Amino acid sequence: MGHDEEHERFDRDIEAMGIRVKDANLMKVRADVFDEVTLIALYKLVHKKLISVIGGPISTGKEANVFYGEHDGRGIAIKIYRIQTANFKAMTEYLAGDRRFASVRGSRKGIIFAWTKKEYSNLARAHDVGIPVPEPLAFDRNILLMEFLGEGETPYPQLRNAEIEDYGAVYRQILDYVERLYREARLVHADLSEYNILYHEKPYLIDMGQAVTPDHPRAPVFLIRDIKNLNRYFSRYCDVPDEEEVLRAIAGTGHREP
Numbered sequence: 001m002g003h004d005e006e007h008e009r010f011d012r013d014i015e016a017m018g019i020r021v022k023d024a025n026l027m028k029v030r031a032d033v034f035d036e037v038t039l040i041a042l043y044k045l046v047h048k049k050l051i052s053v054i055g056g057p058i059s060t061g062k063e064a065n066v067f068y069g070e071h072d073g074r075g076i077a078i079k080i081y082r083i084q085t086a087n088f089k090a091m092t093e094y095l096a097g098d099r100r101f102a103s104v105r106g107s108r109k110g111i112i113f114a115w116t117k118k119e120y121s122n123l124a125r126a127h128d129v130g131i132p133v134p135e136p137l138a139f140d141r142n143i144l145l146m147e148f149l150g151e152g153e154t155p156y157p158q159l160r161n162a163e164i165e166d167y168g169a170v171y172r173q174i175l176d177y178v179e180r181l182y183r184e185a186r187l188v189h190a191d192l193s194e195y196n197i198l199y200h201e202k203p204y205l206i207d208m209g210q211a212v213t214p215d216h217p218r219a220p221v222f223l224i225r226d227i228k229n230l231n232r233y234f235s236r237y238c239d240v241p242d243e244e245e246v247l248r249a250i251a252g253t254g255h256r257e258p
């Protein structure tokens with residue numbers, strides 16, 4: 001199909017679904033993100049009245065695109081995992097070691113659907129124990145809907161761009177989240193950094209597709225990596241304890257034993 005034809009098809013499909021598109025920029029990313037599978041998922045969510053408006057793109061990441069949306073007048077984040085993501089091999093490894101998803105194998109699509117469900121469950125586990133994360137609202141195939149963390153249509157800044165008064169206090173707050181995530185939600189984030197924390201009055205953890213349960217064979221490695229990332233970032237701004245000490249405080253033991 002030619003470029004123009006492709007765009008016309010997209011416009012027709014979206015219109016036929018009765019989806020309200022609020023932002024002209026949406027059209028720029030349409031062909032890359034909105035393949036047939038994604039349109040069906042989108043349609044399902046709209047049909048269930050879980051999305052009333054699709055707004056502009058917020059972010060284009062390695063594996064997913066995030067759009068602003070609305071539901072019942074409330075802002076939502078619409079995270080769409082691209083079926084043609086380059087990273088689906090890596091996803092397989094995170095899934096295989098996690099008892100909840102160990103039986104998932106097979107097609108690219110199957111892996112990505114499982115990944116989407118995994119991010120939903122991870123956010124739900126964290127949210128259930130009161131850790132500040134976007135509340136997960138629904139998922140279908142490769143689309144995850146969650147609470148929008150931002151003002152108007154602008155997301156809260158990532159930690160790396162936020163104005164922080166007391167770095168020591170924010171560092172301790174994040175360590176407290178990591179500890180509760182580990183002890184109460186039974187999860188290791190596994191991609192924690194100044195990119196995957198939003199900040200507005202307090203830190204919020206986001207991007208939890210790769211988070212795994214502590215029985216994942218690589219959970220100890222992921223946990224120490226998360227701590228190293230935090231220490232690397234915060235050591236520029238405040239004193240941080242030694243990573244081994246932090247690990248002991250969070251996991252209760254010394255080395256690799258969670």
Ligand SMILES: Nc1ncnc2c1ncn2[C@@H]1O[C@H](COP(=O)(O)OP(=O)(O)OP(=O)(O)O)[C@@H](O)[C@H]1O
Binds near residue numbers: 063077079147156
């Ligand atoms: N719930 C949300 N509310 C507001 N903004 C969000 C929300 N979720 C994501 N964003 C915005 O989109 C950006 C990317 O989100 P996220 O980190 O989840 O995806 P990603 O890094 O693209 O994922 P991946 O690396 O798995 O492809 C965030 O930095 C943030 O600006």
Ligand SMILES: [Mg+2]
Binds near residue numbers: 195
């Ligand atoms: Mg991210």
